[in-house]
Structures are given as C-alpha cells and as structure tokens.
Amino acid sequence: MGGTKMAAAEKGTWTVKKGLAEMLKGGVIMDVTTPEQAKIAEEAGACAVMALERVPADIRAAGGVARMADPTVILRIMDAVTIPVMAKARIGHFVEAQILEALGVDYIDESEVLTPADEEFHINKHEFKVPFVCGARNLGEALRRIGEGAAMIRTKGEPGTGNVVEAVRHMRRVMSEIRRVQNLPDEELMTFAKEIQAPYELVKQVKELGRLPVVNFAAGGIATPADAALMMQLGADGIFVGSGIFKSSDPMKRARAIVAATTHFREPEILAEVSKDLGEAMPGLEIATIRQEERMQERGW
C-alpha cells in the first residue's frame, strides 16, 4: 500500500518552501540561544524560533567574525520544541547552509547579522530542499533574493539595536515601490526592472499580485508590542524579534505581549492592555551612533 504513491511524492518543491512561510504569517519568530529560552518562546506563542549562539545585540557588542552557530546548540533547541526551528548562515556561505540543511533545520536565514563570507555573491538557494529567508531594504534587493531562491523575505532593519526606525524605513520603501509598480503601464516595467536591478519576471509578478510573490516579515530593531503592531500596520506579514525579548527584564511577559500585538495589530485597546507593566525593554541604540561600517544592513546588496 502506498509504495507507488510515495514514489510520486515530491519534496523540497517551491510550493512547500514558500508554503511554510505562509503558515508562519501573523506570527512572531523569536531569537533564542538555549533550549530553555526556546521553551519560553514556544510557551509564549512564538510560531517559530531562530536558534543562535548569541543574539544580535551580543554579536554587535562582541565584535569579531560572527559565524553559524555550533550544531550542538541548534540540535538541542530542535529537541526542545515542536514549532519550526530556523538558523542563520553567513551571506554567501553555502557550506554553512549545507550543514544546516543536514541538521534538518526548518528554515535558513542567510543573514547580515553574521559576518558575510562572500561580498559579491549570495547563496544559490534554488539548490536546497530547505527554504531560505533573506533580508532586504528595498524592492530590488527583495526580488534579487527571490530570484536566487529565497522563499521568504524580511526587512533588514538594524539588528540588535532595539530601534525600529530602520525596519520602518525598509518596509515603507518596499511598500511604496510595490505601489509604484502597480501604477506603471506594462511598457515601463522593463526599464523599472533595470533601475531597481531586479529580475523582470518578478517585477511583472509584483504588478499582478500587488505584493511580493513571497511572505514578507519585519525584522531588525523590534522591541515592544507597539513596534510589532506598527510593522504589521505598515504591511508586514509577521514579525521577527531578535534581541528584543531575551534582552528585556521579563522575557515571557514581553514575548506573550508581542504575540498578542501581532495578531491584534489593528486594535489599540488590546495593544494598550498588553503593553502594561512589561518591565524594562532592551536598552536601545541610536542608529547615528553606529559607524557606517558597523551597520549590519549594509551587508549584502
């Protein structure tokens, strides 16, 4: 029974890669560094966790080269929870990605939070069965990553700062460029694709759909329920919270509040309720105080 059916089952297709991101929509993906944190995140209602050795704020503070996490850390986190587990590979480091795929992680974040391994080329993500999420600051960057096989996009923001201003900038930019594409006559699409350095076929798809062809989350600097709801109202499909939860004084309470705010992002009275008595948020960083070469969003192209 089923032997011939199994032969017909296809794994790692574009539909299932993109499909998992569709299932994460309206949810919060939280950075965790230990199995205990992963359990707190799951208990608080995270729809997935990002397994890391250090959260972005600590990576920023530590300096030096930031690499893929130790597989032991990732495997322990995978054992601790039933929700999907993501992990980060360096930009262009396709061997780190091969290792993460072999570990069985559910999504790979080719991430500017780590030190890039290649300053010219991103990973050819079509080659993998595991899906990828990539950061983007504008429509052209988002479509280049999708062209390389990313099945999910997130804003870059400025990770590890607890300052939402860059995520807002990137989300507004992508949304306004999408609105612009929708208003272009077809004969202007090729020139627009050339200007934003994006694949023409994907630009056409954006015009037809009125949105990116994959799920688009907000990331990089989200620290409060209000930040999460702000990004959702600006058009994000869901939220990544990096340092914002486990660098705050009461991670469980803050995590639950951000989850509720992401679901009820249009209901100010619920946002007011869940924003009460959360304790100290993570200490924030003013973007202007970060030197240009230390801005993570400048990594990748």
Add this chain to the structure above:
Amino acid sequence: MKIGVLAMQGAFREHIASLAALGVEGVEIRRERQLEGIAGLIIPGGESTTIGKLMVEFNLLEPIRELAAAGMPVFGTCAGMVLLARDIIGSDQPRLGLMHVSVQRNAYGRQVDSFEVDLEIPVLGEEPFHAVFIRAPYLERVEPPAESLATFMGKTVMARQGNLLATAFHPELTKDLRVHRYFLEMIK
C-alpha cells in the same frame, strides 16, 4: 452567506481567497464578537500551539465549541486538524477537541520532508486531488462517529465527523477548489 476564517495566525489569507474564488465572503475572526452571523468556520494552517494559546487568551474556544455543538460546520486544515482533534499525541496544548480522532503532529518529519502528492479522495470524485503537506500531521486513530475520507500510506489525512471536517494537507495553497466546495455543501 459569510464564512469565518480564524485569523489568530497562519494561512487565513489563502482560505479567504479560495472562498472568494467560489463567490463566498470570508471574514477574519480574531474576537468572540466577530463570530456573530457566520455560517461556517475555517481554522487555517499555522502553528497549532500559537493558535491554541491565542484562542485561550482571547476566549474563543468555548464559543466555537458551542457553535459547533449547535451544528455550525467547522473545517480545519493542518494546524486546524490538530485543534479539532480530541487526542493530540504527546501534547497537552489547548484545543477544541471535538473530533473523535487521535492526531500525530509533524508526523512526516521536519520541513525538508514536506511534500506534494496526488491523493485519491473518493468523496471529491475520480480525479486525484493534488495535496500539499507542510510539516503535516496525520490521524493515528479515527473512531466513530468520525470517519476517514482519504488516506496516504495507510494513515488518515482527511476525515469528517458530521458537521466537522479536517484535512492534514492545504487545499488553500492550490487552485483546486473541490475541498472548499465540499465544505460549503456541508453548510446547506
């Protein structure tokens, strides 16, 4: 006729699009008061733990149980199937717990094992249904009055119990509208 689509988290947008393709209005449900006036409810795919916790926090479990008990059709896909099951193997997570079935979460493995396959579903006719399984569950046991409507490799992946319908796969991710149409016929 309006169909509610539970919108705590997950693929509610796709279900609303499938309903629209059938000429039916789907409305997002996040609060108890939004349940008023709906003729049926879809619980989408997503993370069953996340959706269940939010249903507890925003007091949706009991009102939905009452509507289902009064005969309103409810259709759960993937996480929705998990939330409809009475027994979730190895988990005490919140649930509606209405169908006499035992569900195994992430039954086929992790994301790299997610797959697409053509399924035979007799109630939908002879043409196979192209089914997308994403970190999908299956039903380990199906007890009356629940009945299996489709199996894959010996496990039930679609089941019905009176006004309740569940699929382990995602009909909202394909253009084939037969499962949604089957659900809408349960309402009439």
